[in-house]
Amino acid sequence: MKWLLNALSSSVGKKFLMAITGLLLCGFLVAHLAGNLLLPAGGDLFNDYAKKLHENEGLLMVAETGLFGIFILHLYLAFSLTWGNNAARGKGYAATKSKRDDTMSKTRPDKWMIGSGIILLLYLCLHLFDFKFHRFGMDQELTALAGDSEAVTTKVAIHVLKSPLTMIGYAAGFVFLFAHLSHGVSSAFQSLGLSHPKYNSLIKYGGLAFASLISLGFFVVLFWAISQ
Amino acid sequence: MSGQGMELKLQIWRQANAEDKGRFHIYHLSDVSPHMSFLEMLDVLNEQLITLGEEPVAFDHDCREGICGMCSLMINGQAHGPDKETTTCQLHMRRFSDGDTIVIEPWRAKAFPVIRDLVVDRGSFDRIMSKGGFVSVNTGNPADANTILVPKQDADRAMDAAACIGCGACVAACKNASALLFVSAKVSQLSLLPQGKPEKAQRVLNMVAQMDEEGFGSCTNTSECEAACPAGISVSNIARLNRDYMCAMLCSEEGM
Amino acid sequence: MVQVAEATLDGRIPDGPIEQKWDNRKSELKLVSPNNKRKYEVIVVGTGLAGASAAASLAELGYNVKAFCFQDSPRRAHSIAAQGGINAAKNYPNDGDSIWRLFYDTVKGGDYRAREANVYRLSQVSGSIIDQCVAQGVPFAREYGGLLANRTFGGAQVSRTFYARGQTGQQLLLGAYSALMRQVGSGKVKMYPRQEMVDLIKVDGVARGIVTRDLTNGKFETHTAHAVVLCTGGYGNVFYLSTNAKGCNVTAAWRCHKRGALFANPCYTQIHPTCIPVSGDYQSKLTLMSESLRNDGRVWVPKAEGDARRAADIPEGERDYYLERRYPAFGNMVPRDVASRAAKERCDAGFGVGATQQAVFLDFKHAIARDGEATIRAKYGNLFHMYHKITDEDPYQVPMRIYPAVHYTMGGLWVDYNLQSNVPGLFVLGEANFSDHGANRLGASALMQGLADGYFVIPYTVGDHMARHGQEKVSNDHPEVRASLEEAQGRVSKILGVAGFRSVDSIHRELGQIMWNKVGMSRTAGGLKSAAEDIQALREVFWNDVKVMGTGESFNQNLEHAGRVADFLEFAELFAIDALHREESCGGHFRDEHQTDDNEARRDDENFCYAAGWEFQGVGNEPVLHKEPLDFNEVPLTTRSYK
CATH class of the missing domain: 1.10.1060.10 (Alpha-helical ferredoxin)
Known part of the structure; x- marks a missing residue:
């Protein structure tokens, strides 16, 4: 299997893996958002969902480990490619100016995927501390909330999202998520070689639509929580 | 497009050889015709430098009709300058205006080491x-085309x-x-x-x-x-x- | 009077009927066995169509090849700029073409100054070239059914030209380059880019190597081998302004000439009729618009002298389509020399157009009305784009302005039928030799010749030379090798030592002016004599007043240029001498004294039906003329007519 390792560690192979892991993470985002949208949907839907999710701890563990693996690979490739890309330039230019036609070229997300990626990583740390590891100092509050065990998950979620720091952090996270996905999705198709003049605009605008919908979806959850 | 005889400020990368660290030099060039090609503008600069006893700026060029691929140059941060589907040798000074500053750099890449000034390998x-x-296929007698x-x-x-x-x-x-x-x-x-x-x-x-x-x-x-x-x-x-x-x-x- | 050698030159043309000459020669040639080929080394200088194809083919056979080019990559050789196409006698369109007809057209187009046997061979292998290039993946234009497409070109009444958009030269060169790079990858070719050949090494009268200068650091090196194959292109840049690339030069050929190789017919210069006119004194080169444009464009000037109206304001009745008027049979498709002279005639008579009045119109109005803009765009899009970029005028709206410019040089080092010069072991291919185009080259034939020489001639003939001369190697310490090296080094020091005040470019421009005015499209005895004097004087200026910046031990383009101009200044004199001695008009050589009543060229077959090979006698000394009589047994000598 040395051939596989060789091929995958080439620049093209790495981009291939980057695309696969990226698209898998997109899949996770869809599932995650679908779950979270149960919050504003109201009632016990979200709590039931959370309960079902945690019913089979073994399966959850496997899924989380897989997700973690994909994420780490995506992260590793990002840093390894960036390191290589910086080295490939060597000395930089005194002036650079895009020759592309798009008007927003200065702020185009494809120029700073590593930047939006790092910000998303920070956001993710915050998010994990909030919900997975329960942020420092919040344990007591959460215990206090736990009186009504049925609605606890929803309440915890609302409680966390309403804290001002989280609010700002999450809103920023969703914006950068949009930026990251707006290039990442269509770019993944290109890296996988899925390009055809008939479908190229579909891929481009589909990617943009996907990024918008995901980001919008999370904003809905956030605004709902704030309004509670 | 400006009228006849533009004044230009050229900020050009000079580097004596691969080992030299290199630096920008500023040159002022006047009476540049808008009908000149970009490389002809550099020719004029070089003629003036030789008159002044300075070494001319080295840059790659050959066919000067956009097909050989020898010319290069990063012009104001754009490869081959501002025009689409145009090589530097086919870029004309009518694309610039009187009083412009033009930054001229070599291609920059680890795999394209600088040989001298604007020339890379x-x-x-x-x-x-x-x-x-x-x-x-070896030369020989392949089947009819x-x-x-x-x-x-x-x-x-x-x-x-x-x-x-x-x-x-x-x-x-x-x-x-x-x-x-x-x-x-x-x-x-x-x-x-x-x-x-x-x-x-x-x-x-x-x-x-x-x-x-x-x-x-x-x-x-x-x-x-x-x-x-x-x-x-x-x-x-x-x-x-x-x-x-x-x-x-x-x-x-x-x-x- | 010119000093003429007694013995005539022997082109070593094989016996037999013309169709069998090449086969006969191939059967006579000695072979080198496969095991022995790896014991031989061949040097190939230049990597254009001829050089790249030769280097690749020789390496495929098993020889060890060293290939040299002055550009940064072998892919940049100036063959790449050929636009229109490549001829081959395939007769795919079923319009009556044949090997014989291509041969006939080429001999006639060359105004009966080419060697018949060479031209016939060229015709014979022309079909194989297309087969070879297609097999390499050259993306020739195709019909909807998937078969190859053809178009017509000047000087022919059949469609035999294969093309790849307006970039045929590029695609053929990239095909040959890819074959070359394959051999570089396999280790059979060692590639030396950014190296200039500055001298030929002869040992015991045989070419055994070259001296090179590494352009990146100025280091001189000697390379020895069993044969030297020179594919270094033409010398059109002696005119300063030409359609050649800036780097094109005569240096390699001239250094071989100074080591004894005869230079043949230097005065045969092709002036291409469709180039973009000069716009200012800063101009560094001229840009060609492919001859294929004349398929659909119509050439005209106003009927009224000095008519300065815009083209659109000149009504149809007041336009003079002078080519159609003068040459009804061929119309706008007359050969290049005829079209060029006709344009010059109109402009000299005061009918020229544009600001300088040194231009004629090439109009696509009728073609666009007939076929639609989309069709014209598909055929010539890149050429129209290029014209628009350079002139800031849109040729879809206003007619192009064109004027003749120096494009190709038919003369070159003298070679025999085997493409070997009179110096054994020195082979010369492509534009650098003189053999196949006579006094004028037909469109789409340069690519054909370069590839024919490299792919299909040299692999046979080099082997014969090797087999006859044995495997013995020459050491780099051999006294003749050292002598060539020291001479070459001395020349660079001498140039750097002048320390004058004139830039190299200004001297080169001045040389170009002399050549264009006095040795250009129409020549007179008086003009040529004064040109020779002017050139001698300018050579003095160069060696007293030239100012070259920098050192010899660094990347120094100014010094490179100086070396080439120094050689042009010697070569230009030979050019003028040859033009002066040829008291006739033929093809790309037009003497005002020798024209018919209606201003057509008048050949003198009685006295000048020979190739003129000049032997070097020292700078400034009269060269000795060696004549190779040309026999026309197949195509009887007639006056060329395109009426």
Whole structure:
């Protein structure tokens, strides 16, 4: 299997893996958002969902480990490619100016995927501390909330999202998520070689639509929580 | 477009040789005709420098009609200057205005080391080509040309890719100094034609391996290469290379 | 009077009927066995169509090849700029073409100054070239059914030209380059880019190597081998302004000439009729618009002298389509020399157009009305784009302005039928030799010749030379090798030592002016004599006043240029001498004294039906003329007519 390792560690192979892991993470985002949208949907839907999710701890563990693996690979490739890309330039230019036609070229997300990626990583740390590891100092509050065990998950979620720091952090996270996905999705198709003049605009605008919908979806959850 | 005789401030990278650290020099040039080509403007500067007893600015050029791919130059941060599908030698001073400052730098990439001033070594492109940018037929008596039928659409697309002039603008304009547009143009041309099919898998694997070996960056699909390419090579060729590479990696017996 | 050698030159043309000459020669040639080929080394200088194809083909046979080019990559040689196409006698369109007809057209187009046997061979292998290039993946234009497409070109009444958009030269060169790079990858060719050949090494009268200068650091090196194959192109840049690339030069050929190789017919210069006119005194080169444009464009000037109206304001009745008027049979498709002279005639008579009045119109109005803009765009899009870029005028809206410019040089080092010069072991291919185009080259034939020489002639004939001369190697310490090296080094020091005040470029421009005015499209005895004097004087200026910046031990383009101009200044004199001695008009050589009543060229077959090979006698000394009589057994000598 040395051939596989060789091929995958080439620049093209790495981009291939980057695309696969990226698209898998997109899949996770869809599932995650679908779950979270149960919050504003109201009632016990979200709590039931959370309960079902945690019913089979073994399966959850496997899924989380897989997700973690994909994420780490995506992260590793990002840093390894960036390191290589910086080295490939060597000395930089005194002036650079895009020759592309798009008007927003200065702020185009494809120029700073590593930047939006790092910000998303920070956001993710915050998010994990909030919900997975329960942020420092919040344990007591959460215990206090736990009186009504049925609605606890929803309440915890609302409680966390309403804290001002989280609010700002999450809103920023969703914006950068949009930026990251707006290039990442269509770019993944290109890296996988899925390009055809008939479908190229579909891929481009589909990617943009996907990024918008995901980001919008999370904003809905956030605004709902704030309004509670 | 301005009238006759522009005044220009040129900020040009000067570097005595590969080891020298290099620095920008400022030159003032007056009475520049808008009908001059960019390189003719540099010719005029060099004539003046020689009169002043200074060494002229070194820059690569040869055919001066946009086809040999020898000329380069990063002009105000843009490979081959502001015009689309145009090489530096075909860029004319009517694109600039009186009083402009023009920053002129060499292509920058680890795989394109500076030889002097604005001249870089693009031998890495030749080495990539030597690993697979060909069809393995010896000179001799191949079958009559018309025994190979090539649908017009395929021939046209192969020609689109084959139009690459190997100037290196794609590398220069890419934020990662990736050579994938260059490599994909040759891979695409040969992969679209029946003549290139027998070596398709081996070709793409070998050329990509050499590209990595040379120290070019990876493609992050920003399409800056396509915008800078004087020959109008499309990034769809990169997608085709990616596809060929995956097929070669997963389905062929090459590289085992 | 010119000093003429007694013995005539022997072109070593094989016996037999013309169709069998090449086969006969191939059967006479000695072979080197496969095991022994790897014991031989061949040097190939230049990597254009001829050089790249020769280097690749020789390496495929098993020889060890060293290939040199002055550009940064072998892919940049100036063959790349050829636009229109390549001829081959395939007769795919079923319009009556044949090997014989291509041969006939080429001999006639060359105004009966080419060697018949060479031209016939060229015709014979022309079809194989297309087969070879297609097999390499050259993306020739195709019909919807998948078969190859053809178009017509000047000087022919059949469609035999294969093309790849307006970039045929590029695609053929990239095909040959890819074959070359394949051999570089396999280790059979060692490639030396950015190296300039500055001298030939002869040992015991046989070419055994070259001296090179590494342009990146100025280091001199000697390379020895069993044969030297020179594919270094033409010398059109002696005119300063030409359609050649800036780097094109005569240096390699001239250094061989100074080592004893005869230079043949230097005065045969092709002036291409369709170039973009000069716009200012800063101009560094001229840009060609492919001859294929004349398929659909119509050439005209106003009927009224000095008519300065815009083209659109000149009604149809007041336009003079002078080519159609003068040459009804061929119309706008007359050969290049005829079209060029006709344009010059109109402009000299005061009918020229544009600001300088040194231009004629090439109009696509009728073609666009007939076929639609889309069709014209598909055929010539890149050429129209290029014209628009350079002139800031849109040729879809206003007619192009064109004027003749120096494009190709038919003369070159003298070679025999085997493409070997009179110096054994020195072979000369492509534009650098003189053999196949006579006094004028037809469109789409340069590519054909370069590839024919490299792919299909030299692989046979080099072997014969090797087999006859044995495997013995020459050491780099051999006294003749050292002598050539020291001479070459001395020349660079001498140039750097002048320390004058004139820039190299200004001297080169001045040389170009002399050549264009007095040795250009129409020549007179008086003008040529004064040109020779002017050139001698300018050579003095160069060696007293030239100012070259920088050192010899660094990347120094100014010094490179100086070396080439120094050689042009010697060569230009030979050029003028040859033009003066040829008291006739033929093809790309037009003497005002020798024209018919209606201003057509008048040949003198009685006295000048020979190739003129000049032997070097020292700078400034009269060269000795060696004549190779040309026999026309197949195509009887007639006056060329395109009426």
